Amino acid sequence: MPKQLPAKPSLEHLKREARDLRRAHRASDAEALQLIRDYHPKLSGRPSVEQVAAISFSIQDAQLVLARAYQFKSWPDLVAKIAWTPARQSLAAAISDSDVSQVERILDEYPELMDIHVRSENEGPPLSHAANQGKLDVVSALLSHDPSDVEHAFGRATLQGHLEVAQRLLDHRPALREQLKFALFGPCESLNADAIPFLIELGADPDAVWENGGKPMDMALCSYARAGREATVRALVEGGVTFEDGPEMDIVMGKFDSLAARLDVVPDVVHLASTFRAGLEFGGLYGGAPLIRPTLLHICAEYSSLEGARLLLERGADVNARCEPDEGGIGDQTPLFHAVNHKHEDMFPVLKLLLQSGADVNARATIRVPRAGIRSVQPDDPVLEAMTPLGYALNYPNSLYHKAHAGAIELLREHGAQE
Incomplete structure (x- = not known):
């Protein structure tokens, strides 16, 4: 997961962070080794953490890893x-306040800021940053400055x-x-259903295949976001996916x-291992375990579907059924x-239902x-x-949420859970 610069970053703080990262590498700190593996450009081929711990790691390496983690190409970048920080902070505040005149004043004094990321590479330069926040008046004003990031700004707006x-x-x-x-991958990541028909009407392909083999539906099913998944998937289906x-x-x-109608016809489906998506991983990266050969109850737990879980249990689903290994x-x-470490409050009703049902x-x-990735687990x-x-909740190396949900941990322990 990329790092986010603090509101008031300082060069001294970043230098200290680089020194700390180098020391953490020498100490074989697990979190540091994972960061290095994720962001050092020389570490290709998915090396093990043991291999990462064994490499020579200079202060220049630490600086480069931090720069990449903060979404910059290099430490000098x-x-x-950081040198532009005061002006960038003023510009960010003006955009947030929809203060077009202040935005114009800042850019008149610092025209170079039109090509500098306001907060992060994801949100981008001023036009993209304003589009990301939905600041229509600011966007209209910035278009007169001949911005270079119109395409990126469009992506942020639809996202x-x-x-x-x-x-x-x-x-x-x-x-x-x-x-x-x-274009559909952005709103399918953020689960913004309203953008789906808008983009499909403009020509976006609901079955587009990304370079890693994933499709918009894969993104909608696997996204770290939670709210809006049902509406987003429905919008894709209605759009012809x-x-x-x-x-x-x-x-x-x-x-x-x-x-319920399907269960009326084939009651035993509640007990069967699903072959949905031919075993491709969906779920797991940001929440519970990977959904490969699960039962329908596993899927309900992963997606916090309380009504679905109740229906399946009423129809005889085994609360302790196992995925097919x-x-x-x-x-x-x-x-x-699948219900213990989503880090989202919507998981608790399903978690409680499973426990009440004898999990x-x-x-x-x-x-x-x-x-x-959004395609599958790797060997x-x-x-x-x-x-x-x-x-599992305490040890899962979750790439988005590094700590288990305290409420889930407490609830499990109340029911006699052991590690």
């Missing part, structure tokens, strides 16, 4: 940005669902319409009447593992957990062996 801003950018540069094939029509999609889209015995977790808090499972991803749900 990061240092240069956040600011469709008036997106339309203003399209009006300014109609050629953007020719570059929208992959190719999808697997089945009980799994009923759960994700909240179509419980349809799910691979040939090495990996991936045999129960539904409870075994001390069931042990061996799970391979993904580090990155060299970390494996946690013979973990209980509590041990």
Whole structure:
């Protein structure tokens, strides 16, 4: 997960951080080794943490890793940005306040700021930063400064669902319409359903295949975001996306009447291992365990579908059913593992329902957990062996939430959970 610069960054603080990172590498600190592996450009091929610990790691290496983690190409680029900090802070405040006249005054004095990221590379220079916040008046004013990031600004606007801003950018540069094939990935990441029909009407492809093999539906199913998933998936389906029509999609889209009708026809489906998405990982990267060969109850737990979980349990689903493991015995977790560390409040109703229904808090499972990507787990991803749900929540190397949800931990312990 990229690092975010503090509101008032200082060069001395960054130098200290680089020295601390070098010391942490020498001490084989797990978090530091993971950061180095993720951001050092020389460490290709997914080396193990042991290999990362064994490399020579200079202060220049530490500075480069930090720069990359803060989304800069190099340490000098990061240092240069810090030098503009006071003006950037004033500009960020003016954009946030929709103070067009102040934005203009700052850019008249510091025209170079038009090409400098205001806060982060993701949010980008002033135009993209304003588009990300939905500041239509500011965006209109900035377009007169001949910005170089109109395409990126359009992406930020649709990512956040600011469709008036997106339309203003399209009006300014109609050629953007020719570059929208992959435009759905942004709003599918942030789960902004309103942008889906807007972009599909403009020509965005709901079945576009990204360079890693993922599609917009994969992004919507795997995103770290939670609120808006049901509406986003529905919008993709209504927009003509190719999808697997089945009980799994009923759960994700909240179509419980349809799910009940399917169970009426094939009651045993509540006990079967799902082949949804041909075993590709969905879920796990930012929440519970990977959903590979799960039961429908596992899927409900992963996506906090309380109504779906109730329906399945009423129809005889086994609260302690296990995913079908691979040939090495990996991936045999129960539904409870999917409800213990989402770090989101919406998981608690399902977690409580599973516990009330007799979920075994001390069931042990061996799970391979993904580090990155939206396509699938990889053979060299970390494996946690013979973990209980509590041990899993405390030890899961989650790439977004580094600490387990305190409420889930307390609830498990109240029910006699052990590590």
